[in-house]
Amino acid sequence: MTQHEMTTTSPSSNSQGAADAGEVLSRSTDAASLARSVARSAEIEADLDVNPGRYRMLTGVRPTGNMHLGHYFGTMHSWKGIQDRGVDTWILVADYQVITDRDGVGPIRERVLSLVADSLAVGVDPRRSTIFAHSAVPAANQLMLPFLSLVTESELHRNPTVKAELEATDGRAMSGLMLTYPVHQAADILFCQANLVPVGKDQLPHLEQARLIAQRFDKRYGRAVKEHPVFRRPEALLSEAPLLLGLDGEKMSKSRHNTIELRMSADETAKALKKAKTDSDRHITYDPEGRPEVANLLTLASLCGAGEPQSLAEQIGDGGAGTLKRITTEAVNEFFAPIRARRAELAANEDYLLQVLADGNAKANAVAEQTLDAVRTAMHMNY
Structure with a gap:
């Protein structure tokens, strides 16, 4: 990794940075950018078998219901394969994100344990992979505060998921958590220093947002950590997930x-x-x-x-x-x-599922604390 040079930040340069970021985010959907992403994903795919130790993969699922065949063929089937290639594999149970667009959590405990069981059933090995829950890693969620200072409201409104949600609300007010959903995703990826995220092409703007936040943080504060930038830059492992409709012919949900x-x-x-x-x-x-x-x-x-x-x-x-x-x-x-x-x-063995989750939470907390310490050091807040 290269060391980032320190730049002086002022309100005017913040505005310019926001404009530059908007251009980058918009470019993530154009043909040339997509072609570069596809080519880079192919390079990474080839390198996984040669240098699996270079990568830490993060993927996540919201426990809003039970996992279904769309999830399996869309992403879950790949988890074991990535793990078995020797890649450090992290699976996030995104329980906090359940309330981004809902008034309550529902039967959250049952659904979280169901997701853990599903993950293990498709071949995820807790001795080689890490399964953890959002709500159990406070240091990761604390990154939201400095990260929010690095993005603008207009950037958040331009995010495809946020835009789609806003259009779907039919005038109903959007929650602050929904608006900042892209930043929460960035915190999920960056806290554990993940540098590989399996996504579909339509999710590239989310990953670009995480890269921008990492870049901006290291540009603004990185001089305090002279050896290397605080955050690794996450890259996309693009997947061609088959489009499966629901049993009613509509989108599977x-x-x-x-x-x-x-x-x-x-x-x-x-x-x-x-x-x-x-x-x-x-x-x-x-x-x-x-x-x-x-x-x-x-x-x-x-x-x-x-x-x-x-x-x-x-x-x-x-x-x-x-x-x-x-x-x-x-x-x-x-x-x-x-x-x-x-x-x-x-x-049938709830105690085992809870233990797998507890072990994963403990590992995630240890890594999150290290990252938060690095963030505090870079921000001169290590007092």
């Missing part, structure tokens, strides 16, 4: 209750898939644009090892939606049977 949860039994899965939306054409074809609900079931069956979607469609032919749902159900239940069996064992 825990809040819409249109998912198949990892914890479901084979019978519950069959019952749910039996109600899945298709269309009136009995002849099955793979047409993602013209027949999205049918294509969705074909894609799901394919992801679970039943074959390519096009071949499956040709195989079913005039068999209709009933045959399609039967094949999809069989594929899903066979694929997830070992994961569900392991999960059932884990869920």
